[in-house]
Amino acid sequence: MIEIQELYKYYGDRRAIGPLSLEVAKGEIVGLLGLNGAGKTTTLRVLACDLLPTSGTVKVGGFDVVAAPDEVRARVGYLPDRPPLYEDMSVVEYLAFAARLRRVAAPAVTKRVSEVVEMTELGDVRGQMIGTLSHGYRQRVGIAQAIVHRPEFVVLDEPISGLDPVQIVEMRELVRSLRGDHTVIVSSHILSEISETCDRLLVIEDGRISWVGTEKQLFSELGQGMQLAVTVRGPSADRVLPLVRALAGVQEVEVVAASEPGDDVLTLQISSKSDVRDQVCRALVSADVAVIELVRRQGLESMVLKLLGGDEAAGRRKSRKKRDADQAMVDEAAQASDKQPTEGA
Amino acid sequence: MNQVFLIARRELFAYLRSPLGAVIIAGALLMDGLLFYVQGLTEKLVSAEVLQRFIYNATAATMICGLLLSMRLLAEERQTKTLVLLNTSPLKDWQIVLGKYISAMIVMCVLTACTAYLPALILVNGKVSLGHVLVGYSGLLLLGSASVAIGLFGSALAASQIVAAIISAIILGSLLLLWMAAKAVDPPLNRFLSALALHHDNFRPFMLGRLELGSIAYYVAMTYLFLLASIKVLEARRWR
Known part of the structure; x- marks a missing residue:
C-alpha cells in the first residue's frame, strides 16, 4: 500500500528527514512515534502530497507522489495537526465542499456526507458554523473531511492533541473504526494511545525510522520488562504469591502498600520480562481470586524514551x-x- | 473546470458571509460618487469630458479594490492553515489560482456594475455615446483584472494579509509610476517604460472611448503574467 525508499526532505540546508524507508501493508493501522522535530509531520506531509520529497521514492497504492500526485491525493485522506477548517461554513457545507474537491460525484455527495456525519457522530452540530464548534468537534470534522472521499489511506497527525479524556476515548474508538476499510497511519505524542489503537509502531528519530515492530516486540527487545500492580480482594499473600511466581516470564513479585483501603485487600507488584497481564489475570481468576485492579506501572513512554536515548x-x-x-x-x-x-x- | 468553479463559489460565499465584500463595494461607491461630484459636477464641462473624468477617477477605486479583494485569497488560507485542504486534494495549482481569481473578479464586476448609475446620469442628461461608456467600463474591468492578479501574486508570496497587501501595493505602485520614469529617460527606453506602465498610455484609449488592441493585450498579458507567477509560487512552496 505504502512504499517509501530512501526518502530525504531538506528545508534549505537543514535535513528534516532521511534516509527514511518503510512499508505499510493494506489495512494496517500504524503508529508513528518520535520526539518533537524528529520528522513525523514532514513524513506525513510528504505522504499526503502536501510537500514533495527532495529525493527518494514514495509510492501510495502504486502511484508515485512526484509523478502522479493527483492519483495519490485522491487516495489519501489527511488530517494535519491543525484541522483545515473554514470557520464561515457549516459542518455539512464544509464536508460537501471537501467531498467535491476530492472528486466525489455530485449526486453521491449528500449521501456520503450523511454517512460520515453519522460515523463521526457530528449529527448534533451538522448545521452549525464550524467557527462555533468546540475543539473536540473540530477534530471530528477534521477526521470526517479526511475520510469523506473513502480514501484507501488515512493520515492522522496528532488526532488527539488537546482533547479531554472523554474525547480521547471517543477519538480512539473512531480511529479503531477505520480499521479494515482504510490503511491508517497515526502520529501522536501520547504514546499509550498509539499502543491502544495501532497494530505496529514506527519510531522516528532525527528523520530516520529507528525502530519498527509491535508493542510486544518493543518490550521483549528492550529486555526492560513490565511492572504491574495487581490488587486482589480476599486471599492471603501466601496463597497468591506462589500462583503468580509460577507464571512464565514473571521475574519478581512482592507485596506493596495496598492501593485501596480494607483489611482483605492486597496489592502485588510484579516485574516481568514480557507482557504477562493476560496470564496473571487468568491464573488469579482460575484460582477464584477476585482481581479488583490491574495497573501497568511502566508504560510505553519509558520504553520509547529509552529507545530514543531519552536524556541523550x-x-x-x-x-x-x-x-x-x-x-x-x-x-x-x-x-x-x-x-x-x-x-x- | 468543475473544481475551479467549486473554489470560486466557496470564495464568493466567503465574501458574502464576511463584511469584507460589502465594505469594499460601499467604500468604492462612496469614493466614485464623491470624485464624480467634485471633478465632474462642480464646473462647466461638456458631457464627454465629465464621462472621461469619471472613468479616469474610477480607476483609483478599481485598483485599490483589486488589491483589497485579492490580498486575502491565499494569505488567509495560509494563515488559517486551510490551504492544506486544497494542497492535499487532487487539484492542480492553476485550478486553485484560477478559482480564486474568478471569485475576486466576480466581486469586481459587481462593484463596477454598481457604479453604472453615474454614467447613466450623463447618458440621460448629456450627450455621450453608449459605446464610450462601454469601452470605458471594459478598460476599468481590464485594469481591475490586472490589479486582482497582482494582489493574488502578493497573496501567494506572503504569509499574512497585511504583508500581501504591502507587497502588491509596491508592485502596483511601481508599475503605475513607470510613466513618470519614462519622462526622465531618453528614447527608446522612454517608449518601452511607458508601454509597461499600468495606467497612463495603456488606459488613455479606454478613457477616450477608443478600443485599442494593444491596450487590451497589455492588460490581458499583465493578468496572465501575475496569475502564472502565483501558480509558480504555489508550486515552488511544495518543493521548498
Missing part, C-alpha cells in the same frame, strides 16, 4: 540549538565587520 536525545537537541545560536552570532559579527568600513567610508 534531549542533550542532542540542546547542543544543536546551541550550535545554531553560536553560528548566528558568528554570522552577525561577520556582517557587522563587513558593514563597518562601508559606514566609515
Whole structure:
C-alpha cells in the first residue's frame, strides 16, 4: 500500500528527514512515534502530497507522489495537526465542499456526507458554523473531511492533541473504526494511545525510522520488562504469591502498600520480562481470586524514551540549538565587520 | 473546470458571509460618487469630458479594490492553515489560482456594475455615446483584472494579509509610476517604460472611448503574467 525508499526532505540546508524507508501493508493501522522535530509531520506531509520529497521514492497504492500526485491525493485522506477548517461554513457545507474537491460525484455527495456525519457522530452540530464548534468537534470534522472521499489511506497527525479524556476515548474508538476499510497511519505524542489503537509502531528519530515492530516486540527487545500492580480482594499473600511466581516470564513479585483501603485487600507488584497481564489475570481468576485492579506501572513512554536515548536525545537537541545560536552570532559579527568600513567610508 | 468553479463559489460565499465584500463595494461607491461630484459636477464641462473624468477617477477605486479583494485569497488560507485542504486534494495549482481569481473578479464586476448609475446620469442628461461608456467600463474591468492578479501574486508570496497587501501595493505602485520614469529617460527606453506602465498610455484609449488592441493585450498579458507567477509560487512552496 505504502512504499517509501530512501526518502530525504531538506528545508534549505537543514535535513528534516532521511534516509527514511518503510512499508505499510493494506489495512494496517500504524503508529508513528518520535520526539518533537524528529520528522513525523514532514513524513506525513510528504505522504499526503502536501510537500514533495527532495529525493527518494514514495509510492501510495502504486502511484508515485512526484509523478502522479493527483492519483495519490485522491487516495489519501489527511488530517494535519491543525484541522483545515473554514470557520464561515457549516459542518455539512464544509464536508460537501471537501467531498467535491476530492472528486466525489455530485449526486453521491449528500449521501456520503450523511454517512460520515453519522460515523463521526457530528449529527448534533451538522448545521452549525464550524467557527462555533468546540475543539473536540473540530477534530471530528477534521477526521470526517479526511475520510469523506473513502480514501484507501488515512493520515492522522496528532488526532488527539488537546482533547479531554472523554474525547480521547471517543477519538480512539473512531480511529479503531477505520480499521479494515482504510490503511491508517497515526502520529501522536501520547504514546499509550498509539499502543491502544495501532497494530505496529514506527519510531522516528532525527528523520530516520529507528525502530519498527509491535508493542510486544518493543518490550521483549528492550529486555526492560513490565511492572504491574495487581490488587486482589480476599486471599492471603501466601496463597497468591506462589500462583503468580509460577507464571512464565514473571521475574519478581512482592507485596506493596495496598492501593485501596480494607483489611482483605492486597496489592502485588510484579516485574516481568514480557507482557504477562493476560496470564496473571487468568491464573488469579482460575484460582477464584477476585482481581479488583490491574495497573501497568511502566508504560510505553519509558520504553520509547529509552529507545530514543531519552536524556541523550534531549542533550542532542540542546547542543544543536546551541550550535545554531553560536553560528548566528558568528554570522552577525561577520556582517557587522563587513558593514563597518562601508559606514566609515 | 468543475473544481475551479467549486473554489470560486466557496470564495464568493466567503465574501458574502464576511463584511469584507460589502465594505469594499460601499467604500468604492462612496469614493466614485464623491470624485464624480467634485471633478465632474462642480464646473462647466461638456458631457464627454465629465464621462472621461469619471472613468479616469474610477480607476483609483478599481485598483485599490483589486488589491483589497485579492490580498486575502491565499494569505488567509495560509494563515488559517486551510490551504492544506486544497494542497492535499487532487487539484492542480492553476485550478486553485484560477478559482480564486474568478471569485475576486466576480466581486469586481459587481462593484463596477454598481457604479453604472453615474454614467447613466450623463447618458440621460448629456450627450455621450453608449459605446464610450462601454469601452470605458471594459478598460476599468481590464485594469481591475490586472490589479486582482497582482494582489493574488502578493497573496501567494506572503504569509499574512497585511504583508500581501504591502507587497502588491509596491508592485502596483511601481508599475503605475513607470510613466513618470519614462519622462526622465531618453528614447527608446522612454517608449518601452511607458508601454509597461499600468495606467497612463495603456488606459488613455479606454478613457477616450477608443478600443485599442494593444491596450487590451497589455492588460490581458499583465493578468496572465501575475496569475502564472502565483501558480509558480504555489508550486515552488511544495518543493521548498
